[in-house]
Amino acid sequence: MKLSELAESSGASASTLKHWIRVGVLPAGRLRNKTTAVYDQSHLDRALLIRAMREEHGASLDEVRTLTTLIDTEGTTTVEVMNACQEFIWGIPNDVATDDAYEPFRERTYELMRRRGWRGYPGAAERGMTHALAVASEVGLDYDVERLMEYADAVEPLATKHVAALGPGSADVIARRMLAVVTARARQLLAISNLAHAAVSVRGAIERGDLPPQAAMPPAPEETKAS
Structure with missing residues (x-):
């Protein structure tokens, strides 16, 4: 899908998606040619996660990055992801x-x-x-x-x-x-x-x-x- 389609499916504006790519929480699309990148389901899943963290849970971009970096780390288990979500929600000292x-x-x-x-x-x-x-x-x-x-x-x-x-x-x-x-x-x-x-x-x-x-x-x- 194109960036405009990703924006429509995720509910985030194209400019917001570009910002997330720049700060490293949303992976860049795959270049189809010199001027066009394409995106897949993994980009949509990530965009929806970021939106939920930002809009429903008030996460900062640093907090988003902490979770997405863990998810993107090779070998991370589902249990570790769930643990990180609990850590974020409860804000434990x-x-x-x-x-x-x-x-x-x-x-x-x-x-x-x-x-x-x-x-x-x-x-x-x-x-x-x-x-x-x-x-x-x-x-x-x-x-x-x-x-x-x-x-x-x-x-x-x-x-x-x-x-x-x-x-x-x-x-x-x-x-x-x-x-x-x-x-x-x-x-x-x-x-x-x-x-x-x-x-x-x-x-x-x-x-x-x-x-x-x-x-x-x-x-x-x-x-x-x-x-």
């Missing part, structure tokens, strides 16, 4: 793996992984867990391994479905799907957590007599249809 202040939370994370037989060390996921435990502890939510095991019991079956949703495809396609899945999963889990916390708060208000027993219930299916 660099010192999580070495700072002594994180040691209790690192060990808690490692113990959880050992008990469940979870592999993936070293990686962004375990560093992200360590950081999350540390942040939670600062606001009084100091989860021990037993409590983490309860969460893991609920989440692990879902993980298989989430990974399967990535499907087959090039490294660029998998990276783009990974970024979308990680973000959607986080929002979904946060939303159901918020819903549960709101329900517990309302239940407590009803028990104290601050709200009537029938308060805050969603409409019945018949009422929803009628409206």
Whole structure:
């Protein structure tokens, strides 16, 4: 395809695509003659990945380059690409793996992984867990391994479905799907957590007599249809 066709298919302007080529995040097209280059599916996959990172996740060009350089490195595995996507999404501090202040939370994370037989060390996921435990502890939510095991019991079956949703495809396609899945999963889990916390708060208000027993219930299916 020509540059104009790549622009139409990717949703990025021709000038933007040329800029991405100049800065090295999008490979140049194959020269058909002295003045015309042609592009293929790999260029489209890369352009769509860059667009997703820039527009949906606010990535800088340096962050884009970090991921695309990894993808373009010979021998890079899918697991390494997925790990890099998690690293980018969560913005994990660099010192999580070495700072002594994180040691209790690192060990808690490692113990959880050992008990469940979870592999993936070293990686962004375990560093992200360590950081999350540390942040939670600062606001009084100091989860021990037993409590983490309860969460893991609920989440692990879902993980298989989430990974399967990535499907087959090039490294660029998998990276783009990974970024979308990680973000959607986080929002979904946060939303159901918020819903549960709101329900517990309302239940407590009803028990104290601050709200009537029938308060805050969603409409019945018949009422929803009628409206």
